[in-house]
Amino acid sequence: MNKTININLANLFFHIDEQAYNKLQRYLEAIKRSFANTSGSEEIIADIEARxxxxxxxxxxxxxxxxxxxxxxxxxxxxxxxxxxxxxxDIFEDQPQTQKKPRRVRKLYRDIDNKYIGGVSAGLGHYFGIDALWVRLIWILLTIFSWGGFVFIYILLWILIPEAVTTAQKLDMRGEAVNISNIEKKVKESFDDVAEKVKNVDYEKVGNKVKDGSRGFFNAIADIIMFFFKIIGKFIGIILIIIGAAGIVALLVGLFTVGILDIIHLPGVDFYNLVNSTNTPVWVVSILAFFAIGIPFFFLMYLGLKILVNNLKSIGNVVKFTLLGLWLISIILLTVFGIHQAAAHAYSGNVAIEKELVFAKPSEPVKINLRSTDRDKQENNMRINGIVLDYTENGEEILISRDFRLYLKMSHDSIARIEVRKNANGNSFKNATETAGKINYSYLVQGNTILLDDYLSTGRENKFRDQDVRVYLYLPMGTKVEFGSSPENCWIIRANNDRNMDGCEISQFSWIMDKGGEMKCENCPEIEEVDDDKNGKIIINEDGVDIDIKGNGDNFKLKIDDKGVQIKTNETNRTYLKEDTVQ
Structure with a gap:
């Protein structure tokens, strides 16, 4: 058991055991004795204690x-x-060195001894090992070409970069080792510098008059600017701390409640399982996302603390590089997972099945009915791009989709056919084709009625791969087509028709497959517009087409009936008979 002593060293409080205290005391007394007759000894010893x-x-x-x-x-x-x-x-004379010691890594400080405004340029010059004059010229050029934008960067650096006050900080700024020798040398250089200035005070006064005047002016402006920007800096620091802390807390809550422990089961987890093609557990992705997003939030909070607390202890290079490594690894792995996920939709494959249809009474109309399901209408079902997660009677999870289309086309012969084409995506053509083959779709022919499902299903293990079904119904020319009760998803019907109607309008009338694959309406109402003597008339009925347009002194008349085509304008009057003769 050792006795503990409390000491105050360079205004910092420490707990030190008795043996260590005795050794430190002897060491400091030896240093004081060695500098007893040295100019500036008090400042040297103070800097050594501070270091x-x-x-x-x-x-x-x-x-x-x-x-x-x-x-x-x-x-x-x-x-x-x-x-x-x-x-x-003699150490300050230009003597050849027998051994050159490696230089330490420089630390970034503002050099207030050689400053013109804030010492930023001088400090950057020391840090990068170039003359401060070149740094100042670069600032001037960047400020000119950025229309003053780099002024704000300079002010930000002025606020964030600390100034080199102590001898130890000045040595760190130049990359020199902070030991007894260098501290003594630096202090003696300062004293010699002052003595030299005293000797040449008259010459310096004349030579540096402009420089001293500019420094005085900028120092006054600098004090005013620094006062306001310190307030702004503290406010920014508070905002950074709040943002960083709130982000980390939110990520921690999400990580443990959803990502790892799954305390709160959110639909997003099921969504992840449906689209995940890498089979990576959700907790792994959650941890990687926590590091990828949380580490930047941590450094935001740390930066805010550095702005608010001047003497905040550094977290150390080990911690910094460890966090940077974790962040890079997380970003790389998440990028790999993202590429793998995108590759799951890179290829498209399909499986097509074509069969002939035999109707009980070929001379009578073919009736088309669409069968719907209400399994995808439950409010608690999870949905993604039209696909719904549901359960079978045996409790098996299945995916149900409404991505279905029905196309009516003319058969190239007298035989009716149906083609069911199943489509899906995958990370290869083979995988896409296999996924398409696992789609479940059914239809039924009863007499002259075709019952078609307007939905498809597949096992959950097949995941979401943009599965869809396209049914092509090929009917011989002259086949009459009717629809049952107006289907719920009538818009899925596609057919070329003489009335340019959409699927919902097509399902309300009777049709006949005409030549060229165009369906002709049998019971559609006549299209007629009211005759207007002032502007003309447009009449379309079973007798033909009669268009008569008037306006601005110009007349246009078009009449099409069983006799032929008649076109009349102000300048022409032509009639084209049915027998292709011209009058």
Missing amino acids: IAELFHEKMENERQVITEKEVDEVIGIMGQPEDYMVDE
Whole structure:
């Protein structure tokens, strides 16, 4: 059992055990002794303590964790021993280096020491290893060609990128190791820089007059802009936190109630099972969708917290790259599933069955009746693109569809035929043809009556593959056709007729199959419009067609009867007799 001590290091509070505290105290005292006679020693020591506190904070998993000797040794290993990093004056001269140490990864900060407005360009210059002048020129060009649009991006970066204040942050900005040697060197450089400016104050005053004036002006403007944009930034941060948190909570609720545990059975799950061609369990897709959508929501919430909380602890690169990897894997797998699903409808196949029809009385009219079903009318049935999920008497799940059409055509001989064509989609032609063959459809011939189902069915295991049935009824020329009681889905009837009627209108009259495959109406009413002396008349009846149009001083008259065709206008008067002679 070890004694625990509470310490305040660089304004950060830590719990540390006694042995670790003693070792850390000896280490800091050694550093103070090594910099006792060095200019700027107080600032050097303060920066070293700030860096040590930062390293301790990164290693802590929670606020109640106790710092042990292990963490102290790791920090000392990073910072180095004072005797190993004694810096003399020659280190700043251009001496050849015997060994070049690898540079650390730079961190993005705003360089406020070399700023003109907000230090964004100078910070980007350090981060990418180029002169800040080039970055400023790029900003100017982008702003000009975007009609000022990049100004808002600059302001956003100004708000989000922190400024390099401490020596450790300035070293991180340049990609230099934050250890005792570099901290001392950086502080001494600052002091030497100040001393040099004092010596040349008169020359600098003249040489940098314009630059200092511009900085002063922009600093005043910057303070005003920053005040308003900080308020806007905090408001944006709150919105991002609300959106991110709400999205994650909604996804968690959906994941556990529907996707995994199926506590709440929603119709969407049945819909997924009907269209799913990969046979991937719904819980797997739910987890992948949770990661694909939830991780961006998490980073939205994290960004909002970073905007609101200035000293928010980083989640660490391990967590960031782990979440990024999970997101990429989820996106890739969902894309693969989507491609596989789309491929299930890539090919179309059909199975056609043709049979001859024998009627009891060929001289009498053929009567067509459509049989409907009410199994797809229940309100609790799930529907998708006209297909309904239902159950047989044995409790088996089946799919019922109304995707049916009836086409009346003329037979090429004196024999009546019926062709039932079943169609479906699949991931290959073979699969599509097999799926089409599993469609159930029936019809019945009784005397001179044909009973046709206006629906089809298939097993649920065949899933939704755009199944449909097309029935082609071929009748010899001269065959009379009648329909039973007006069918519920009368619009599914297709037939070329002399009245240009749709299926519902066709089912109300009697027809005869005429030459050319056109059905001629036998009992349709006459089409006649009232005679109007002012504008003319249009009369169509059994005597023929009589059209007489008047208007704007022009007259047009067309008469067609058993004698022939007569056309009369203001300029012409022609008659075409039935015997094809012209008068």
